[in-house]
Amino acid sequence: MRARRREAERRPLQPRAPAAAPAGRAMPSECDSLKPRSDGSRTPLQWYSGAQSRMRRPSLLLRDVIKCSLLVLGVWLLYILKLSYTPEECGGRKMQYVDPERMKRAQRHAQQVLQRECRPAFAKRAMAQLFEGRYSADLAPFVQKAPDASGAEYKYDPPFGFRKFSSKVQSLLETLPEHGFPRHWEAKACRRCVVIGSGGILHGLGLGPALNQFDVVIRLNSAPIEGYSDHVGNKTTIRMTYPEGAPLSDAEYHATDLFVAVLFKSVDFNWLQAMAKNETLVSSRNHLSGVLGGRHSRL
Numbered sequence: 001m002r003a004r005r006r007e008a009e010r011r012p013l014q015p016r017a018p019a020a021a022p023a024g025r026a027m028p029s030e031c032d033s034l035k036p037r038s039d040g041s042r043t044p045l046q047w048y049s050g051a052q053s054r055m056r057r058p059s060l061l062l063r064d065v066i067k068c069s070l071l072v073l074g075v076w077l078l079y080i081l082k083l084s085y086t087p088e089e090c091g092g093r094k095m096q097y098v099d100p101e102r103m104k105r106a107q108r109h110a111q112q113v114l115q116r117e118c119r120p121a122f123a124k125r126a127m128a129q130l131f132e133g134r135y136s137a138d139l140a141p142f143v144q145k146a147p148d149a150s151g152a153e154y155k156y157d158p159p160f161g162f163r164k165f166s167s168k169v170q171s172l173l174e175t176l177p178e179h180g181f182p183r184h185w186e187a188k189a190c191r192r193c194v195v196i197g198s199g200g201i202l203h204g205l206g207l208g209p210a211l212n213q214f215d216v217v218i219r220l221n222s223a224p225i226e227g228y229s230d231h232v233g234n235k236t237t238i239r240m241t242y243p244e245g246a247p248l249s250d251a252e253y254h255a256t257d258l259f260v261a262v263l264f265k266s267v268d269f270n271w272l273q274a275m276a277k278n279e280t281l282v283s284s285r286n287h288l289s290g291v292l293g294g295r296h297s298r299l
Contacts (some may be wrong), residue, residue, distance in 0.1 A: 035077060091200040103205050103206060106205045106207060107205070110210035111210060114192070121191070147171050158263060158264055159264040165269055169269070172272060172273055172276065175277060176276060178258075182257055182258070192214045192216070193214060193215065196217065196218065196220070197221075198224070198245075204231060206231055207231060208230045208231055208234070212233040215234065215237075219236050219239050221241045221246070221247075222245055222248075224249070225251070236256045237258055238256075239252070239259050239260065240262075241259075241261070242261070242262045243261070261275075
């Protein structure tokens with residue numbers, strides 16, 4: 001027994017044979033386990049990359065279409081702007097196109113108004129009829145000196161009144177040389193008036209000679225004269241404006257009989273006082289005091 005045990009201990013151990021495969025199924029060999037897949041299927045990572053590339057193609061195409069559309073739209077807008085603002089050179093100035101028929105109608109209408117009989121107090125009666133009892137025909141056009149600041153104009157804050165500014169208003173009235181219309185206006189019992197704004201609708205109509213024939217020409221804000229007298233005339237009876245809307249050019253005040261300041265804000269009182277006393281304001285908003293400072297005799 002001992003000899004058999006020693007012989008068994010000396011015999012090397014044999015590797016165990018693999019278990020038999022079930023019937024009808026062969027065991028995979030080592031080569032089969034390392035053989036790459038040839039059925040054409042992709043791994044999840046490869047499928048995701050392919051799907052992502054297919055999704056990028058439509059987005060890139062859409063981006064190119066949007067770029068081309070924006071480019072075409074920009075070129076079209078530039079072309080439209082060029083057609084709209086193509087000027088005609090006239091006397092060194094750019095002049096917009098005006099329909100000749102419109103020009104003739106405007107000039108004919110202006111002459112018809114001048115040839116009509118002047119109607120005294122026509123504007124007052126029209127305002128009273130339009131607003132009925134809400135309009136007073138005896139309302140003074142300008143602020144007058146008052147011994148006591150108890151009138152209706154001192155019940156409300158600017159721009160509806162002068163409450164809290166009564167002393168400053170009275171001080172300004174003491175500084176200003178006139179508080180009503182010039183005396184030479186009283187020579188005519190009836191005066192034709194025209195109001196000219198700063199919108200530019202008269203440009204190119206050639207109404208300058210007709211507008212100069214009106215007795216009173218009221219220009220609003222910065223309505224220009226210099227360089228446009230053929231269309232808007234060069235006569236200015238009243239320049240009515242608020243501080244920020246006053247013209248900057250010194251040439252716009254040479255032929256002005258009256259400069260009427262319309263005060264809307266509390267700071268406008270300081271502007272008018274500086275202009276009347278030929279002072280300079282530090283605020284950049286009131287930059288017009290230097291332009292109008294030497295013209296307080298016309299206020």
